[in-house]
Amino acid sequence: MGKIFYVCSYGGSGSIMLQNALKKYGETHHIHSRNPPDKLEYVGKKGGGRTKGMWFNGKVIPENELDDYYVLYIYRNPSFSIKSIHSRFHMHLHLEHVQCKNRNVKLNEVLESGKDLYGVKEFYNNYMKKNKNRNYKIICVKYEDIFDKQDELSNLLGIGKLNLVNKSKNKKISDTKYAQLNTIYDDLIEEMNKNDSIIVN
Numbered sequence: 001m002g003k004i005f006y007v008c009s010y011g012g013s014g015s016i017m018l019q020n021a022l023k024k025y026g027e028t029h030h031i032h033s034r035n036p037p038d039k040l041e042y043v044g045k046k047g048g049g050r051t052k053g054m055w056f057n058g059k060v061i062p063e064n065e066l067d068d069y070y071v072l073y074i075y076r077n078p079s080f081s082i083k084s085i086h087s088r089f090h091m092h093l094h095l096e097h098v099q100c101k102n103r104n105v106k107l108n109e110v111l112e113s114g115k116d117l118y119g120v121k122e123f124y125n126n127y128m129k130k131n132k133n134r135n136y137k138i139i140c141v142k143y144e145d146i147f148d149k150q151d152e153l154s155n156l157l158g159i160g161k162l163n164l165v166n167k168s169k170n171k172k173i174s175d176t177k178y179a180q181l182n183t184i185y186d187d188l189i190e191e192m193n194k195n196d197s198i199i200v201n
Helices: 015-025 063-068 078-084 092-097 107-113 120-128 143-157 180-184 186-194
Strands: 004-008 027-031 041-043 056-060 069-075 138-142 198-200
Touching: 004 015, 015 027, 015 069, 015 143, 063 069, 069 120, 069 143, 078 120, 078 180, 078 186, 107 180, 120 138, 120 186, 138 143, 143 198, 180 186
Parallel strands: 004 027, 004 069, 069 138
Antiparallel strands: 041 056, 138 198
C-alpha cells in the first residue's frame, strides 16, 4: 500500500492547496472532523463506514496499516480563515462539515457577541494538544510558514517537492468590519504566532 494523507482543517487554512500538492505522492483525504479519534479511523464509506467523506467514520484502521497513514492538521490565524471563507462560514453546510454545535450561527452574530460561536478554539485544541492515547502522530502545520518550510515538511513525509506557491492576500482587517475577530481570537492568535512552524504531536 502507498502513502495515504489525511489533511485536516476547519477551513480557510490552505488544506485544499496542501491536499492537491500531495496527490502526486499518494492517496489524499480532506478532513473536517472536529475530534481526531484515539485510534486512527478510516473516513467516509471506507471500511464499511457510513459518514460523510470528510469525517472519521468509526472504523478503526488495523495496526499493520498505520505506517502508510500521515495525518496533517493545517491551521491559520482564524481572523483570516473566517474572512477568507466568508462565503462558506455563513453557510449551514460548511458549519455542518466542521461539526459546529450551532450550525445556523451567522458571522454577524459572532462579531456582535464577541464570542467564538464557531468553536474554532476547540477544533484547534483537539488537534494541537498532545494525547498519549492516540496510536498515531499528528503533523501540525502553521499556514503562515508552510511556504518557507515546505521542504522540511516534504522531508518529514518522505516525499518530493510540494511546489507550494503563496497566492493569498493577508490584508489587515483592523480597519474593516471583521476587526472584532482579532479581539475574539486574541489569545489563540498569540499562541499560534509563538508555535513552531511544524509540530508533531
